Amino acid sequence: MIPEFWGNGIAANPDNYLDEDEFDSSYEGLLRLSERIGDAKPKGVPEHVIHTLPTKPYLMSKARSPDERCTICLSEYEHNDWLRDLPCAHDFHKECIDSWFKNSDKCPICRRSILENKEL
Ligand SMILES: [Zn+2]
Numbered sequence: 001m002i003p004e005f006w007g008n009g010i011a012a013n014p015d016n017y018l019d020e021d022e023f024d025s026s027y028e029g030l031l032r033l034s035e036r037i038g039d040a041k042p043k044g045v046p047e048h049v050i051h052t053l054p055t056k057p058y059l060m061s062k063a064r065s066p067d068e069r070c071t072i073c074l075s076e077y078e079h080n081d082w083l084r085d086l087p088c089a090h091d092f093h094k095e096c097i098d099s100w101f102k103n104s105d106k107c108p109i110c111r112r113s114i115l116e117n118k119e120l
């Protein structure tokens with residue numbers, strides 16, 4: 001393809017109009033969503049839901065990468081630190097993620113809501 005024609009090709013491509021339609025509708029969807037959750041801020045995770053997430057002690061082992069750390073407090077895990085596992089397979093210090101969940105229901109790393117597949 002010749003680069004000079006690339007811009008014209010985009011403008012004339014009917015697929016682009018489809019993309020814009022999709023964007024509009026999803027943007028409206030986002031607006032509606034933010035209106036709906038606007039009332040409920042700050043959005044946290046109920047304590048009894050937090051307690052359904054598994055906890056475990058951090059055990060040093062050669063199988064683990066040496067620089068595993070909690071992305072909330074940014075300190076490296078120490079042997080026997082108490083961690084909490086999220087459904088997305090990320091883990092954090094138990095105390096760190098528990099207080100994080102007072103203001104958010106999303107994993108700090110991948111932003112996936114832990115309430116998605118939970119019954120409240
Ligand atoms: Zn931490």
Ligand SMILES: [Zn+2]
Pocket residue numbers: 086088089090107108109110111112
């Ligand atoms: Zn995650």
